[in-house]
Amino acid sequence: xxxxxxxxxxxxxxxxxxxxxxxxxxxxxxxxxxxxxxxxxxxxxxxxxxxxxxxxxxxxxxxxxxxxxxxxxxxxxxxxxxxxxxxxxxxxxxxxxxxxxxxxxxxxxxxxxxxxxxxxxxxxxxxxxxxxxxxxxxxxxxxxxxxxxxxxxxxxxxxxxxxxxxxxxxxxxxxxxxxxxxxxxxxxxxxxxxxxxxxxxxxxxxxxxxxxxxxxxxxxxxxxxxxxxxxxxxxxxxxxxxxxxxxxxxxxxxxxxxxxxxxxxxxxxxxxxxxxxxxxxxxxxxxxxxxxxxxxxxxxxxxxxxxxxxxxxxxxxxxxxxxxxxxxxxxxxxxxxxx
Amino acid sequence: xxxxxxxxxxxxxxxxxxxxxxxxxxxxxxxxxxxxxxxxxxxxxxxxxxxxxxxxxxxxxxxxxxxxxxxxxxxxxxxxxxxxxxxxxxxxxxxxxxxxxxxxxxxxxxxxxxxxxxxxxxxxxxxxxxxxxxxxxxxxxxxxxxxxxxxxxxxxxxxxxxxxxxxxxxxxxxxxxxxxxxxxxxxxxxxxxxxxxxxxxxxxxxxxxxxxxxxxxxxxxxxxxxxxxxxxxxxxxxxxxxxxxxxxxxxxxxxxxxxxxxxxxxxxxxx
Numbered sequence: 287x288x289x290x291x292x293x294x295x296x297x298x299x300x301x302x303x304x305x306x307x308x309x310x311x312x313x314x315x316x317x318x319x320x321x322x323x324x325x326x327x328x329x330x331x332x333x334x335x336x337x338x339x340x341x342x343x344x345x346x347x348x349x350x351x352x353x354x355x356x357x358x359x360x361x362x363x364x365x366x367x368x369x370x371x372x373x374x375x376x377x378x379x380x381x382x383x384x385x386x387x388x389x390x391x392x393x394x395x396x397x398x399x400x401x402x403x404x405x406x407x408x409x410x411x412x413x414x415x416x417x418x419x420x421x422x423x424x425x426x427x428x429x430x431x432x433x434x435x436x437x438x439x440x441x442x443x444x445x446x447x448x449x450x451x452x453x454x455x456x457x458x459x460x461x462x463x464x465x466x467x468x469x470x471x472x473x474x475x476x477x478x479x480x481x482x483x484x485x486x487x488x489x490x491x492x493x494x495x496x497x498x499x500x501x502x503x504x505x506x507x508x509x510x511x512x513x514x515x516x517x518x519x520x521x522x523x524x525x526x527x528x529x530x531x532x533x534x535x536x537x538x539x540x541x542x543x544x545x546x547x548x549x550x551x552x553x554x555x556x557x558x559x560x561x562x563x564x565x566x567x568x569x570x571x572x573x574x575x576x577x578x579x580x581x582x583x584x585x586x587x588x589x590x591x592x593x594x595x596x597x598x599x600x601x602x603x604x605x606x607x608x609x610x611x612x613x614x615x616x617x618x619x620x621x622x623x624x625x
Numbered sequence: 626x627x628x629x630x631x632x633x634x635x636x637x638x639x640x641x642x643x644x645x646x647x648x649x650x651x652x653x654x655x656x657x658x659x660x661x662x663x664x665x666x667x668x669x670x671x672x673x674x675x676x677x678x679x680x681x682x683x684x685x686x687x688x689x690x691x692x693x694x695x696x697x698x699x700x701x702x703x704x705x706x707x708x709x710x711x712x713x714x715x716x717x718x719x720x721x722x723x724x725x726x727x728x729x730x731x732x733x734x735x736x737x738x739x740x741x742x743x744x745x746x747x748x749x750x751x752x753x754x755x756x757x758x759x760x761x762x763x764x765x766x767x768x769x770x771x772x773x774x775x776x777x778x779x780x781x782x783x784x785x786x787x788x789x790x791x792x793x794x795x796x797x798x799x800x801x802x803x804x805x806x807x808x809x810x811x812x813x814x815x816x817x818x819x820x821x822x823x824x825x826x827x828x829x830x831x832x833x834x835x836x837x838x839x840x841x842x843x844x845x846x847x848x849x850x851x852x853x854x855x856x857x858x859x860x861x862x863x864x865x866x867x868x869x870x871x872x873x874x875x876x877x878x879x880x881x882x883x884x885x886x887x888x889x890x891x892x893x894x895x896x
Binding site: 356357359360362363390391394395396397398399402511512538539540541542543544545546547550551553555558560565566567568569570571572573574588592595596 | 626627628629630631632634669671672673674675676697698700701712714831856857858860861863864865866867868870873892893896
């Protein structure tokens with residue numbers, strides 16, 4: 287599909303879905319809910335943003351909301367009905383962590399109906415990262431700067447051509463405007479170009495992060511569990527703003543907290559952060575991680591050792607949001623590079 | 626789909642003061658909570674929050690159930706202001722029950738400290754309900770002073786039960802105290818059962834658990850026969866929120882009772 291047809295396609299999508307696209311604001315990429323007025327103005331703000339890296343807001347926040355009311359005791363609370371959402375331009379570093387959210391909140395004996403309702407009601411359209419930036423390190427986690435699996439559709443944009451690959455759920459994106467699409471083949475210029483750009487992006491990441499971490503990272507991190515001096519030199523740069531944890535696409539810790547109503551209560555599920563002093567404190571006041579250095583170490587041990595045991599993957603996709611947010615410029619790459 | 630965060634309303638039928646800061650609440654939930662001894666529930670004090678507690682009554686009677694709770698913080702403070710007729714919320718049961726099938730045919734050596742006797746009472750009642758399945762039940766219980774002993778009115782009844790042996794201690798005695806004085810390990814100088822094969826079950830304050838566990842190991846109890854109630858901060862209760870993580874476990878899902886064999890490699894598990 288050509289860029290010229292793109293706005294017609296998006297208009298069609300808007301008739302059926304709530305569509306979110308990346309936009310650039312003050313050099314950062316942010317999610318923006320597309321309005322009909324955004325289209326046809328002549329200036330293409332979407333393509334450049336689609337070709338940038340991930341948005342500042344992690345994609346998990348669309349399904350695993352920062353604040354979500356989950357109960358209205360003693361009344362029943364059901365997930366709200368909403369229009370199906372299309373997220374256009376989900377990067378692989380946001381896509382891979384959703385596997386963990388699906389596992390924790392969407393599988394097993396106890397499922398989170400509020401997460402599931404929004405998850406099932408969302409069409410994830412992945413987009414390549416042709417130009418990785420200095421904060422990116424997905425390659426150190428074994429990820430690629432383009433989607434492998436987990437997306438409902440994959441969009442690649444280059445040289446004025448939009449290439450859309452769809453799965454079962456993503457099929458409705460083409461069905462919304464079938465006339466605008468042409469079937470692509472292996473030899474098509476857009477497909478060839480996509481392959482070249484992907485190779486170049488992988489090479490760029492190798493230049494940004496040439497040194498791989500310790501091949502047995504879980505064991506290397508766990509071995510430092512009690513070595514407070516190792517963590518202290520990094521921890522002392524932290525101002526405890528928790529920006530790293532709020533921006534993380536993988537972290538899923540939450541807290542249920544209650545607010546009184548005239549009769550009964552509202553229970554809200556809010557994101558929590560293991561850096562907070564009260565995180566592990568029990569009712570009587572005892573706290574296994576009262577000192578910050580222990581909480582700092584715990585974050586790394588959780589992400590790079592415990593998580594591997596629990597979920598078979600690291601709690602990090604190399605998106606670099608933690609580093610970008612950090613006032614002390616604590617860089618996971620540097621901390622783990624010492625192991 | 627069931628909402629795991631939604632509590633079932635429960636009416637407080639009765640309260641009984643056990644000690645100056647420990648109270649037993651008799652609750653009648655709108656729907657039966659199908660708990661087994663050792664499993665816990667999340668108790669909502671409307672407007673003040675939620676906290677995990679283990680029912681202390683027998684799982685053979687569940688239309689009402691009891692919980693014995695110590696006043697320590699915000700939620701328990703508000704709970705103590707409630708009276709019979711008031712409504713609370715209950716979610717659960719969560720976690721694993723005591724594996725009674727593994728206890729069959731064995732001596733059970735139970736050690737409790739302070740309010741830690743509350744969850745052990747549910748176990749004790751489950752065991753004595755089917756006493757023929759077990760060899761002997763030994764209950765060793767320590768409290769700070771005679772006034773801090775919970776279930777004072779029940780203990781004389783329990784002592785009369787067949788195949789039950791109970792001994793008590795207090796850290797600080799008064800004029801009327803006729804039994805041992807000292808921390809609960811002073812009741813463990815002589816272990817009346819076979820250490821190699823018996824089951825030990827421990828619940829109490831962390832420092833007490835640490836020393837009782839050490840004593841059990843010293844006399845020859847096997848790590849996988851020592852059952853310890855682990856205290857961690859729990860929020861969701863259903864293995865999602867990650868607050869209660871202890872070593873490789875989520876206490877709410879893998880516990881709340883874990884064996885020493887499971888936790889022995891965890892740095893400082895009794896905090």
